[in-house]
Amino acid sequence: AQSVAQPEDQVNVAEGNPLTVKCTYSVSGNPYLFWYVQYPNRGLQFLLKYITGDNLVKGSYGFEAEFNKSQTSFHLKKPSALVSDSALYFCAVRDRSGNTPLVFGKGTRLSVIA
């Protein structure tokens, strides 16, 4: 079975400071990992994904994520937060050896304070 955990319901950060949104996963094989963002009254937008290769993945809007196999983590990061980054963030995982749909975390609400 595959699962993903986002241990923080809410993350608050001051504008200009670095931000981290945490994600850990569990799969029986090797994972495909994704981050999505949801702005109010909108659907989810794809930010970035990890398939293989370099553990640091760069995505849209200046976000990046680091894959750590030993810690089974895929934390989302940004060096300098903007107020406009305030949104709901979802991590998702799929076991690459299976044929099952993505499994999403419960989401983390990021608030960037001016």
Place this chain on the structure above:
Amino acid sequence: DVKVTQSSRYLVKRTGEKVFLECVQDMDHENMFWYRQDPGLGLRLIYFSYDVKMKEKGDIPEGYSVSREKKERFSLILESASTNQTSMYLCASSWDRGVGSNQPQHFGDGTRLSIL
């Protein structure tokens, strides 16, 4: 750009009604998905389809059915709406055969459904 269009942004229905939620994608994607989103519960998969006339149950299929008569359209049906089906419903699509791929899903803007 991929566009996934859900027919209604807001919908209000009464208990016992049969409710249809429509979703259309314009990128010839094989896979389509229906989720519901509730606070504190994240996204839960209701049904998905990896080809025309094919459907698979997700995690919470009870009380729902789906229809995929054409590749671009995936409909979610609430057979007899109940108040506990009040939720945000999200449709998504993705490219290539088999749901176990590395292609991202593309989402519509959602339908906020209220059952009174």
